[in-house]
Amino acid sequence: MFVHTVFFWLKHPENRDDHSALRAGLESIRGVNEITTVYIGTPAETRRPVIDHSYDFALTLVFVDKAAHDAYQVHPIHQEFVAECAHLWERVQIYDAVS
Amino acid sequence: MFVHTVFFWLKHPENRDDHSALRAGLESIRGVNEITTVYIGTPAETRRPVIDHSYDFALTLVFVDKAAHDAYQVHPIHQEFVAECAHLWERVQIYDAVS
Numbered sequence: 148m149f150v151h152t153v154f155f156w157l158k159h160p161e162n163r164d165d166h167s168a169l170r171a172g173l174e175s176i177r178g179v180n181e182i183t184t185v186y187i188g189t190p191a192e193t194r195r196p197v198i199d200h201s202y203d204f205a206l207t208l209v210f211v212d213k214a215a216h217d218a219y220q221v222h223p224i225h226q227e228f229v230a231e232c233a234h235l236w237e238r239v240q241i242y243d244a245v246s
Numbered sequence: 247m248f249v250h251t252v253f254f255w256l257k258h259p260e261n262r263d264d265h266s267a268l269r270a271g272l273e274s275i276r277g278v279n280e281i282t283t284v285y286i287g288t289p290a291e292t293r294r295p296v297i298d299h300s301y302d303f304a305l306t307l308v309f310v311d312k313a314a315h316d317a318y319q320v321h322p323i324h325q326e327f328v329a330e331c332a333h334l335w336e337r338v339q340i341y342d343a344v345s
Contacts, residue, residue: 188343
């Protein structure tokens with residue numbers, strides 16, 4: 148498996164329209180057939196020093212393998228998401244893990 | 247859903263025994279019934295400035311809800327994992343996301 152985890156920090160987290168626009172963009176990613184499972188979330192209420200809850204959206208994508216991930220990266224739906232939503236975020240942090 | 251993502255940095259990442267011990271500990275977590283899905287991985291070969299590949303192990307646990315996550319936190323298997331493996335890691339970084 149290949150787990151692609153992305154955390155997004157909005158430029159204007161207080162802006163509800165930006166929040167909704169990024170969520171809509173993230174939801175569009177579900178249309179990529181190469182993805183096995185999609186998890187879209189926002190920070191839970193858990194609070195401990197080792198927990199980073201400062202982000203606005205978490206996206207966890209599970210792929211069968213790296214080839215499927217690579218196909219996602221160049222997929223038109225993903226590219227449209229980046230083109231339409233990249234101006235909304237201040238920072239993204241990605242972790243890719245294989246097993 | 248509740249996605250609990252943990253990244254581990256070993257104190258001695260060059261030590262194969264430590265690596266194996268942490269992997270075995272992580273695998274033991276699969277025995278916790280409250281978890282819906284377990285993903286255990288190591289850094290993929292992807293390299294971009296926004297990708298953090300400095301960690302040694304990634305653990306992604308999917309739960310039905312926060313109650314299941316909370317039950318996991320106090321589950322004997324999880325507590326044994328922490329008791330036996332905490333000395334192996336230098337740092338953990340956790341992200342909890344709900345949807």
